[in-house]
Each structure stands twice: as structure tokens, then as C-alpha cells.
Amino acid sequence: MKRALPVLVLSVAGLIPVWRHAPSHEPATTSPTPAASSAPAAGSVVVAGTTVDTDKGPVQVEVTFRDRRITAVRMLRQPDHPQTTAAVPRLVEETLRAQSADIDTVSGATVTSDGYKESLQAAIDDRGA
Secondary structure, rough: OOHHHHHHHHHHHHHHHHHHHHOOOOOEEEOOOOOOOOOOOOOOEEEEEEEEEOOOOOEEEEEEEEEEEEEEEEEEEEOOHHHHHHHHHHHHHHHHHOOOOOOOOOOOOOHHHHHHHHHHHHHHHHHOO
């Protein structure tokens, strides 16, 4: 019984930041990824994937191809969410390694990963057409 009061007080104190948090309802921001470059190299083709509406917000990628290889991926639209910000570099790295949309989902950013892969596949399909 002596521990009940401190546990209750500390639990409430720990929940106060959660209760005070106000989620952002602003539109998705455009953030370039580390793999993005300002201008594609000569002979490169840049293709934008479709915009995929997810529960977290819209996702759209832009893929740079050179000689049928993916050389860069840039996020045109992404949800303004911490998990998304952390996941994007990993998704880009996986894409450059796999050279396809057949990549692993980033744990904790499943919704964004699925939207990323769908937009990426659309860009790859457009390049092949």
C-alpha cells in the first residue's frame, strides 16, 4: 500500500505529455531525402511515381534512372511523422541496393513503407512503358 500512491502519481505525471500532445493536421511537407540531388546527370531519366494516400498522409516518390538502373530516389510528398522521417533513408538505401520495389517494410513505419513501395513501383512501371 505504501507504493501505491507514488506509483499512481508517477503514472499520471508520465501521461501528462501524452494528454497535452496535439497532433498536427497540417498538409504533408515536401522533404528531400539524402539520396536526392539537385539535378540529374546527363543521360538520366527522372520519373515521378503516383501519389498514394495513406492513413498518415500522401506519399510520392521521384526516381532517377540511368541506363535502366535506379540511381536516386527522392520523396516528393511524405507524411510529417517522426517514424516516416526515420524510415525514408532506409527505404531509399534498400531501393538502391535491390534495384526494385521488392524491399522490406521498415518496422514502425509500415503505412509509409507500403505507400513508398506502391509509388516506387508505379515509377518503375512508367519507366518500363
